[in-house]
Structure formats: C-alpha cells, structure tokens
Amino acid sequence: MKFKTCKVDSLIGNVDAAAPIVLGLLSLGKEQILELKGMIAIDQVEKTLEGGPSKAIVASGGSWRLWPFRRSRAIPSIQPVINNTTQSDAENASEMTAGIDGNNNVCKPKLTKKKVRVITPRSEQLASLNLKEGRNTITFTFSTAMLGEQQVDARIYLWKWNTRIVISDVDGTITNQCEDVYCVVKAFVPRGEWISPEANRYVQCLIRDFERNGLNLTSTKREEVQRLRAHIDDLSVLYIKNMSDESTFLLFSETELTGLPPELLQSLDKAKNGRFKVYLRSHHVIPVLEIHKIGTIRKIVAVAYGKRGGEANPSVLKSLIQLRHKLARLLSYSNYADYAVAPRMAKSSSKVRCSMAVHAYGWSRLVTNRCIHNREDIGVNGYLQMLSSIVLVKERFLPTKTNRRMKQISKEVYALLRGIINKREEAMKAGETANSDLLEHQNNKKIGMSVKDVIEECKLFYLAGQETTSVLLVWTMVLLSEHPNWQARAREEVLQVFGNKKLEADGLNHLKIVTMIFHEVLRLYPPVAMLIRAVYKDTQVGDMYFPAGVQVTLPTILVHHDHEIWGNDAKEFNPERFAEGVLKATKNQVSFFPFGWGPRVCIGQNFAMMEAKIALAMILQHFSFELSPSYAHAPFSILTMQPQYGAQLILRGL
Numbered sequence: 001m002k003f004k005t006c007k008v009d010s011l012i013g014n015v016d017a018a019a020p021i022v023l024g025l026l027s028l029g030k031e032q033i034l035e036l037k038g039m040i041a042i043d044q045v046e047k048t049l050e051g052g053p054s055k056a057i058v059a060s061g062g063s064w065r066l067w068p069f070r071r072s073r074a075i076p077s078i079q080p081v082i083n084n085t086t087q088s089d090a091e092n093a094s095e096m097t098a099g100i101d102g103n104n105n106v107c108k109p110k111l112t113k114k115k116v117r118v119i120t121p122r123s124e125q126l127a128s129l130n131l132k133e134g135r136n137t138i139t140f141t142f143s144t145a146m147l148g149e150q151q152v153d154a155r156i157y158l159w160k161w162n163t164r165i166v167i168s169d170v171d172g173t174i175t176n177q178c179e180d181v182y183c184v185v186k187a188f189v190p191r192g193e194w195i196s197p198e199a200n201r202y203v204q205c206l207i208r209d210f211e212r213n214g215l216n217l218t219s220t221k222r223e224e225v226q227r228l229r230a231h232i233d234d235l236s237v238l239y240i241k242n243m244s245d246e247s248t249f250l251l252f253s254e255t256e257l258t259g260l261p262p263e264l265l266q267s268l269d270k271a272k273n274g275r276f277k278v279y280l281r282s283h284h285v286i287p288v289l290e291i292h293k294i295g296t297i298r299k300i301v302a303v304a305y306g307k308r309g310g311e312a313n314p315s316v317l318k319s320l321i322q323l324r325h326k327l328a329r330l331l332s333y334s335n336y337a338d339y340a341v342a343p344r345m346a347k348s349s350s351k352v353r354c355s356m357a358v359h360a361y362g363w364s365r366l367v368t369n370r371c372i373h374n375r376e377d378i379g380v381n382g383y384l385q386m387l388s389s390i391v392l393v394k395e396r397f398l399p400t401k402t403n404r405r406m407k408q409i410s411k412e413v414y415a416l417l418r419g420i421i422n423k424r425e426e427a428m429k430a431g432e433t434a435n436s437d438l439l440e441h442q443n444n445k446k447i448g449m450s451v452k453d454v455i456e457e458c459k460l461f462y463l464a465g466q467e468t469t470s471v472l473l474v475w476t477m478v479l480l481s482e483h484p485n486w487q488a489r490a491r492e493e494v495l496q497v498f499g500n501k502k503l504e505a506d507g508l509n510h511l512k513i514v515t516m517i518f519h520e521v522l523r524l525y526p527p528v529a530m531l532i533r534a535v536y537k538d539t540q541v542g543d544m545y546f547p548a549g550v551q552v553t554l555p556t557i558l559v560h561h562d563h564e565i566w567g568n569d570a571k572e573f574n575p576e577r578f579a580e581g582v583l584k585a586t587k588n589q590v591s592f593f594p595f596g597w598g599p600r601v602c603i604g605q606n607f608a609m610m611e612a613k614i615a616l617a618m619i620l621q622h623f624s625f626e627l628s629p630s631y632a633h634a635p636f637s638i639l640t641m642q643p644q645y646g647a648q649l650i651l652r653g654l
C-alpha cells in the first residue's frame with residue numbers, strides 16, 4: 001500500500017466532509033510536512049471498522065509525528081501522554097501548555113511549535129489494518145510508565161493515489177470542526193503548489209473566508225466577532241421589519257396624480273375626503289417615480305419612501321454602522337467599506353492590468369514577461385529603471401507559460417474579431433448594411449486595408465481607447481480628493497453649467513475649470529508615460545545622430561515634471577497653470593504631450609476628453625469624494641500609469 005501523492009484537482013464543497021478529507025490528504029500524501037521520528041513507540045494498535053470492532057495488532061516500531069497545528073478538542077486527552085515522555089518531550093510539553101493557555105485557542109500552524117502527535121505507521125502496518133476505502137475508525141492503545149494503558153480513537157481515510165477529491169460547501173462558518181479545516185488548509189497552503197491554479201485560487205479564497213469569520217483570531221476576539229455578527233443580524237432584521245411594517249400613506253388629489261395609468265388610479269384606496277392613498281410600498285411608489293410627470297410629486301413620494309421605518313430606523317442604522325465598523329476593525333480592516341469590498345477587489349491594479357492584457361488584447365507582441373511582473377513603483381524616480389526592464393524583448397520568444405498563454409489568447413482574439421468581420425461581410429454582400437466602414441475598400445489594393453489590418457486596428461482602438469481614459473479619471477478623483485478646494489471649484493462649475501440636469505454636449509465646452517484640472521492631471525500622471533519610435537533610416541537631429549534600427553524613447557512623464565519647463569512647483573497639483581490654455585502654460589514649446597504629437601498623435605483625444613468630462617461632471621453632480629485611509633500612493637506604469645494598489649475612494653451622495 002503506497003500513499004505517495006494524492007492529487008486534488010478541485011476543492012469545492014461540505015463542511016462535514018472537508019475536515020476528514022483534508023486531514024486525509026495531509027496524512028496520506030504530505031509526509032514531509034509533519035515528519036518527526038523517534039518519539040514514542042506504539043505498543044499496540046487496535047482497529048475497529050465501522051459496524052463492529054475487530055482487532056489488528058500492529059508491531060511496535062511505528063513512530064509519533066507532530067501535528068503542525070493544534071486541535072483544541074484533542075488536547076486534553078493527549079497532554080498526559082506528553083507529560084510522561086523523555087526530557088525533550090517534557091520540554092515540548094511545557095512549551096505546548098504555554099501555547100494553549102497563552103494563545104487562547106489561537107490556531108497557528110507553525111511547524112516549529114509541536115502540539116499534538118500523530119502516528120505514522122509503516123506501509124506494512126497499514127496493510128495489516130485491512131483498511132477499506134474511505135473512512136475507517138480505529139482505536140489503539142499504548143501504555144506509559146505513569147499513566148498505564150491509554151486508549152485513543154482515531155480515523156484513517158483511505159484513497160487511491162489518483163482519486164480526485166472534491167470538497168464541497170466549505171463556507172468558513174465558525175464551528176469547532178471548521179477551525180480544524182481552517183488549520184489544515186492553512187498548514188497545507190505552502191505545500192499546495194502541486195494543485196491546479198484554479199484549486200489554489202479556491203483554497204486562497206477559502207482561507208480568506210475563514211479569516212473573514214475570525215478564525216485566525218484569539219477565541220475571545222472570535223467570540224466578539226460572533227456576538228457582533230449576531231447583533232448586526234438582529235438589527236438588520238429589525239430595520240427591514242420596521243420598513244415592511246410601515247403602513248403610512250400619502251394623500252393626493254386626482255389632479256396631482258394626473259398622468260398615472262387609469263388602472264393604477266382605480267386600484268388606489270380613497271380617503272374620506274376623496275383623495276387617493278399612495279401607500280409607501282413598492283407597487284405604489286415605483287409607478288409614481290417612473291411615470292409621474294410632476295417632479296415635486298415624485299420628490300414627495302421619494303423622500304417619504306426613503307424615510308420608511310419610522311423614527312426608530314435612524315437609530316437602528318446608527319447602531320448598525322457602529323457595530324459594522326467594530327466588526328471590520330476586529331477583522332483588521334480599516335473600515336466596513338473596505339471589509340465589504342475586499343473579496344471583490346483585485347489585490348493590486350497590476351493584477352487587473354495583467355489579466356486584462358492577457359484576456360483582452362493578446363499582448364504577445366507588446367508585453368514581455370518581465371514587463372508584466374515588474375511591480376516597482378516607477379513614479380518619476382523609478383522611471384529610468386522601468387525603461388531598462390521593458391526593452392528586454394527577447395524573453396517574449398521563450399516558450400514560457402505566460403508567453404504560451406498570450407499566444408493562445410492572441411489567437412482567440414484574432415478568431416473572435418475574424419468572426420465579427422465575417423458576419424459583417426456577409427451582411428454587406430446581402431445588402432443588409434451600408435458599405436461605410438473599414439471593410440469598404442478591402443478589395444481596392446491602393447487604398448484598402450487587409451482583414452489583418454482591420455483586426456489590428458480593432459485591437460489598437462480597444463487598447464488605446466479604454467484604459468487610458470479610465471486611468472485619467474482615476475487620477476483625477478485621487479487628486480481632487482487630495483485637493484478638496486479644486487473639487488469644490490469643479491463641482492461649482494458643473495452645477496453652474498448643468499444644475500442637476502442631464503448633461504448636453506454644448507455645456508461640456510463651457511467646463512473651463514474641469515478642463516484645467518484634466519490638463520494638470522494629464523501632466524502629472526500621463527496615462528501613456530512614454531512614446532517610443534523606431535528610427536528607420538540614419539538620422540541627424542541637431543548634434544545627435546540616430547542610426548537606422550534603434551528605438552528612441554521620449555519620456556513624457558519626465559518632460560511633464562521638468563522644473564526648468566514648469567517652474568519650482570512642477571511636481572505640485574496646480575491646475576491654475578492651465579488657466580490661459582495649454583499654449584500659454586507651455587510657452588509654445590512641445591512640453592505637454594499626453595496624447596503624443598505629430599502624425600501619430602492620439603486619434604481619440606477629443607473623444608477621450610469629452611468622455612472624461614461627462615463622467616467627472618456626473619460624479620461631481622451627485623457625489624463628494626475623499627480618499628479612503630487604506631489608499632497607498634504608488635504610481636506605477638505598466639503600459640498605462642496607474643495606482644499600483646488601486647484607488648480606494650469614499651463617495652458620499654449629495
């Protein structure tokens with residue numbers, strides 16, 4: 001019987017099943033995690049298979065290993081054994097006792113702290129147990145000089161080495177058993193490189209969920225977490241109950257409700273004075289809010305609906321906010337918002353970038369392996385360092401895992417776009433659509449583009465058009481959070497131009513402050529931090545000579561931060577410098593070029609500015625915002641300049 005490896009292809013599923021399975025995994029497959037030989041010899045092992053006891057004697061010579069974590073339920077029965085061992089065991093025992101008392105049931109899978117011992121019978125010994133597949137219950141006894149004969153109940157789980165194991169529904173609910181699972185999974189993680197990436201991701205999420213339930217905390221804190229959760233649940237139920245018990249109604253005359261569908265009016269009860277009762281229930285409120293033409297009526301209904309739950313709910317809400325904050329702090333988050341969004345946030349923006357690059361664009365042509373994993377904060381100071389690493393293009397030819405994946409994705413993107421083009425061509429042939437796009441001149445050799453060109457253009461537009469504008473907005477929000485006076489000025493302007501109304505194109509041209517702000521953001525954090533050009537023939541520029549074939553890099557970000565050009569406050573956020581336009585600010589020099597320059601200047605710059613203005617104006621109309629305390633400023637360039645750890649912002653409705 002051999003238990004060399006036990007492969008888990010996916011980990012999904014049931015708390016009851018999880019503990020024994022993962023325990024089984026450890027005991028059957030990961031010997032090196034636990035191995036420590038020569039402790040206490042086993043005198044005897046009795047095996048009791050389920051359904052009736054049977055005895056199997058195992059020859060002495062088996063050894064004790066150390067469990068890498070403590071199971072609180074098992075400790076009382078094991079401690080006497082440890083107290084009766086040799087000198088070194090006695091030391092271990094005192095260490096363990098201190099661990100238990102001092103740690104308050106904290107489960108820490110440290111391999112150096114030995115807590116509980118387990119048997120590692122040899123293969124022949126296991127064979128003599130005649131284990132059946134799956135769960136086996138065994139009872140074994142051993143004796144020590146002081147305690148005499150001791151009996152231990154245990155379980156052994158037997159799998160074939162190639163069995164796929166599925167654990168389902170492990171949700172991290174706090175139970176003793178789950179603590180066991182948490183400890184095992186946690187101890188197992190560093191050794192888990194042999195599981196698939198998907199299973200590994202699942203295990204990471206599992207640990208996160210356990211820890212969000214407080215399983216990594218001391219028992220006192222964990223109890224506090226449970227107490228807080230119970231209290232939060234009770235208050236949430238009370239809050240909802242208060243709202244659903246609401247029987248308040250508003251009274252409106254027929255004229256005030258003009259425009260509502262007659263069937264809705266007929267369904268409304270009438271008060272003695274003949275006015276219609278609009279109850280603060282969704283089936284009455286939603287049609288009024290959606291259909292009614294008079295804004296004041298809609299507002300009355302919306303405000304009353306928002307206040308459902310009576311006088312009690314604001315104080316319930318206040319307590320809920322406090323309790324949630326306490327819960328989040330206990331679980332080591334800076335506030336409840338961070339706790340709530342954490343599972344949905346990528347750990348870093350570069351992760352998002354990396355997955356977007358791989359998924360969306362088939363970046364094999366552009367991004368080297370090195371570039372994807374380069375996580376240094378380049379800001380301005382580390383910029384030159386980044387330049388040296390990004391140009392290592394040779395690595396992209398190596399058949400690394402990432403490069404192969406990129407190639408594969410590149411093919412998929414190509415096939416996807418090819419499919420869209422095919423459909424379009426068929427529609428054109430059938431006369432279903434006008435010939436007014438890039439495909440129009442395909443067969444015209446002089447001016448036409450090949451299908452490959454069209455595909456490359458689609459990729460370029462998607463890449464160049466999407467993240468650039470979104471990072472511009474992100475940095476704008478960050479800087480306006482840091483400079484609330486500019487946020488206020490921008491909002492004032494937006495409200496002056498649009499009020500709370502819908503935006504329209506003409507108004508966008510009147511947003512002068514907003515434009516100044518965008519220019520200053522583009523100066524400090526240009527989404528495209530550098531431009532690269534290939535020299536195709538030997539070229540002399542002034543006293544500089546560029547031989548054909550070299551690449552020249554124009555570091556936009558360095559020019560944008562140059563003190564000689566921008567003055568002593570070059571590194572500061574001061575939109576005022578653009579008050580009289582870009583030309584004035586740059587004194588007619590080419591020193592501000594966030595969208596590039598010359599024949600290859602960004603084709604989408606006007607579109608981008610309009611898009612960004614619309615988004616920012618809408619945000620300013622409805623929210624004020626500030627940086628979350630968890631924000632860490634780390635500009636980082638990976639194709640675009642972005643905040644390495646994300647931009648955590650707190651938005652408040654106005």
Ligand code: HEM
Pocket residue numbers: 460461464465466468469472526527528531532593594595596597599600601602603604605607608
């Ligand atoms: C804030 C937003 C944006 C910034 C900062 C930006 C920046 C740039 C820069 C610096 C270049 C020149 C690259 C070079 O010279 O090598 C460029 C090119 C380009 N951009 Fe943008 N861009 C933005 C938005 C957009 C949008 C929204 C679109 C499309 C809808 C777009 C489409 C393009 C295209 C197609 C090119 C290539 C033009 C060519 O090579 O002829 N960009 N962009």
